[in-house]
Amino acid sequence: xxVVVLAIGVVVAVIVLIVLFKMVWRVAEPNEALxxxxxxxxxxxxxGVDSLGFKIITGKGTSVLPGFQxxxxxxxxxxxxNLEVHCVTQQGIPVKVRGxxxxxxxxxxxxxxxxxxxxxxxxxxxxxxxxxxFTGHLRSIIGNLTVEDLILNRERLTSETxxxxxxxxxxxxxVVDSLQIQEIDDETGYITNLGRPHAARVASAARIAEAxxxxxxxxxxQETERQNAAVIRDTEMKKAxxxxxxxxxxxxxxxxxxxxxxxxxxxxxxxxxxxxxxxIRKPAxxxxxxxxxxxxxxxxxxISYAQAAATEVQLKAQRESEAIxxxxxxEADATRRRGLAEAEAIKARAEALAENTDAVIAxxxxxxxxxxxxxxxxxxxxxxxxxxxxxxxxxxxxxxxxLTLGGTGLGVARQLLAGMNAQSAPGGTNGHxxxxxxxxxxxxxxxx
Numbered sequence: 001x002x003v004v005v006l007a008i009g010v011v012v013a014v015i016v017l018i019v020l021f022k023m024v025w026r027v028a029e030p031n032e033a034l035x036x037x038x039x040x041x042x043x044x045x046x047x048g049v050d051s052l053g054f055k056i057i058t059g060k061g062t063s064v065l066p067g068f069q070x071x072x073x074x075x076x077x078x079x080x081x082n083l084e085v086h087c088v089t090q091q092g093i094p095v096k097v098r099g100x101x102x103x104x105x106x107x108x109x110x111x112x113x114x115x116x117x118x119x120x121x122x123x124x125x126x127x128x129x130x131x132x133x134f135t136g137h138l139r140s141i142i143g144n145l146t147v148e149d150l151i152l153n154r155e156r157l158t159s160e161t162x163x164x165x166x167x168x169x170x171x172x173x174x175v176v177d178s179l180q181i182q183e184i185d186d187e188t189g190y191i192t193n194l195g196r197p198h199a200a201r202v203a204s205a206a207r208i209a210e211a212x213x214x215x216x217x218x219x220x221x222q223e224t225e226r227q228n229a230a231v232i233r234d235t236e237m238k239k240a241x242x243x244x245x246x247x248x249x250x251x252x253x254x255x256x257x258x259x260x261x262x263x264x265x266x267x268x269x270x271x272x273x274x275x276x277x278x279x280i281r282k283p284a285x286x287x288x289x290x291x292x293x294x295x296x297x298x299x300x301x302x303i304s305y306a307q308a309a310a311t312e313v314q315l316k317a318q319r320e321s322e323a324i325x326x327x328x329x330x331e332a333d334a335t336r337r338r339g340l341a342e343a344e345a346i347k348a349r350a351e352a353l354a355e356n357t358d359a360v361i362a363x364x365x366x367x368x369x370x371x372x373x374x375x376x377x378x379x380x381x382x383x384x385x386x387x388x389x390x391x392x393x394x395x396x397x398x399x400x401x402x403l404t405l406g407g408t409g410l411g412v413a414r415q416l417l418a419g420m421n422a423q424s425a426p427g428g429t430n431g432h433x434x435x436x437x438x439x440x441x442x443x444x445x446x447x448x
Contacts, residue, residue, distance in 0.1 A: 023066055024063045024064060024065065024066065025061055025062075025063055025064075026057075026061060026062055026063075026064050026071045027060070027061035028057045028058050028059055028060060028061070028073075029073075030059060031075060031076050031077040032058075032073045032074060032075050032076055032077075033056055033057065033058045033073070033074045033076055033105075033112050033116075034055075034056070034057035034058070034062065034071055034072070034073060034074075035054055035055075035056060035071070035072045035073070035074055035112075035116045035120060036054060036055040036056075036057065036062065036064060036069055036070070036071050037053070037054040037055075037069065037070050037072075038065070038068050038069035038070050039065065039068040039069060054116070056109050056112050056113065056116075058076075058107075058112070072120055072121075074105065074112060074115060074116050074119075074120055074123070075105070075123060076104060076105050076107065076112075077104060078102055078103070078104045078177055079102070079103055079104060079126060079127060079130075080100055080101070080102050080103075080127075081100070081101045081103065081126075081127040081130040081131050081134070082098075082099075082100055082131070083097070083098065083099040083100060083101060083131060083134055083135060083138065084096070084097075084098050085097045085098075085099075085135050085138045085139060085142070087138065087139040087142045087143065088142075088143060089142055089143065089145060089146055089147050089150065090143060090144055090145055090146050091146055091147060091190075093147055093186055093188060093190050094186065094187055094188070095142065095147065095150065095184055095185065095186045096184070096185045096186070096187075097138060097142065097150075097181060097183070097184050098181075098182050098183045098184075098185075099134075099138075099179065099180055099181040099182050099183075100178075100179075100180050100182060101130055101131075101134055101176060101178070101179050102176070102177040102178040102179075103126075103130055103169070103174050103175060103176050103177060104174065104175060104177060105173055105174060105175075106173055106174065106175045110173070111170075111173040111174070111175065112173060113173065114170075114171060114172060114173030115172065115173030115174065116173070117173075118172055118173065119172075119173075126174070129172065130174070133165055133168055133169070134161060134165060134179070137161050137164045137165050138157075138161055140164070141157060141160050141161055141164065142157070145157065147184075147186065147190055147191060147194070148194070150184050151184065151191065151194070154181045157181055158179045158180070158181055161179060162176055162179050
């Protein structure tokens with residue numbers, strides 16, 4: 001419950017503050033000025049002098065203390081005052097001038113202050129004041145001008161009127177936005193008479209111009225009639241010419257029809273011929289052409305196969321010739337190397353024999369002893385039946401004799417070595433290659 005009372009109190013206080021603020025706060029609209037007078041209403045100094053005794057607010061808001069201060073509004077928007085002046089010109093001719101003045105309160109503080117002092121509570125009386133002010137100035141200015149000046153130079157009239165009223169307007173705090181002279185009338189018809197000579201000249205010029213135009217129109221009409229007659233004549237001639245052209249065109253059309261029918265018949269014949277050519281002759285030519293091309297293609301294919309085979313045989317022969325050449329060169333090189341090696345071996349053997357003949361012979365005898373024994377045993381190759389006495393001793397004696405037949409054993413060994421060296425030389429042969437080995441004749445005594 002206390003919370004509710006407190007909330008209500010806060011709401012009431014806010015409402016009271018809003019009401020008090022609305023009562024105290026005043027805002028100046030863009031087209032008006034607030035004039036605040038009363039306690040504490042002081043204005044800013046204007047041109048260094050603070051003599052207003054009230055405060056001017058434009059375009060913003062301010063606070064006004066009720067009962068102590070008063071706020072009033074002065075409108076700053078434009079106003080219009082109609083003028084209607086009866087006066088006499090320099091020539092003594094009475095005229096009536098009607099115009100309009102568009103004015104407003106000045107935007108500066110001095111103008112607002114002057115207007116506030118004079119019109120704050122009587123703003124509707126501004127139009128009457130402006131009317132009286134400009135009426136007096138217009139009378140005095142028009143009195144020094146002629147009717148011609150009024151008619152021909154209204155800008156001078158308006159500028160002189162604004163200039164003569166500027167001081168009074170400034171004192172009133174007003175400025176003129178526009179002054180327009182709308183109409184100038186006279187009761188004597190002076191302005192009308194001023195325009196009559198000009199009107200007569202204009203009327204005369206108009207009648208002359210009208211007559212000239214009528215004459216020109218008549219001439220034009222006659223010329224037009226002549227032209228129309230010429231046109232009619234030309235038309236008739238053209239019509240006859242056209243009729244002849246139409247008949248000629250009809251004949252040409254009939255001839256063209258005949259030519260077209262003839263051409264159609266020729267085209268039909270050509271179409272039939274082309275159809276026969278396309279359906280019979282060209283297919284036959286195409287088949288013949290196809291056969292010829294197939295035969296040519298087959299011949300070209302056989303020629304290509306033959307050329308490919310010949311090329312392959314030629315390449316194969318070249319490869320085989322190259323292989324044979326390479327093999328021959330390899331064999332020749334191997335033979336050359338083998339001959340060089342054998343020559344170097346013979347040379348080394350010859351040098352060894354020259355230095356130590358017996359040792360080399362002994363070594364070669366040891367190496368070739370199986371061949372030597374084989375050669376000695378060959379003596380008994382033709383013996384059909386041999387009887388050996390004394391057992392093993394007899395065999396040894398017989399072999400020793402066989403080896404010594406024909407010379408000592410050393411001679412046989414040298415002979416064998418000579419044969420072997422000859423076979424080892426280039427172009428030599430040996431017993432294993434089908435050439436007979438060296439043999440020693442052996443005679444065996446027959447037993448009684």
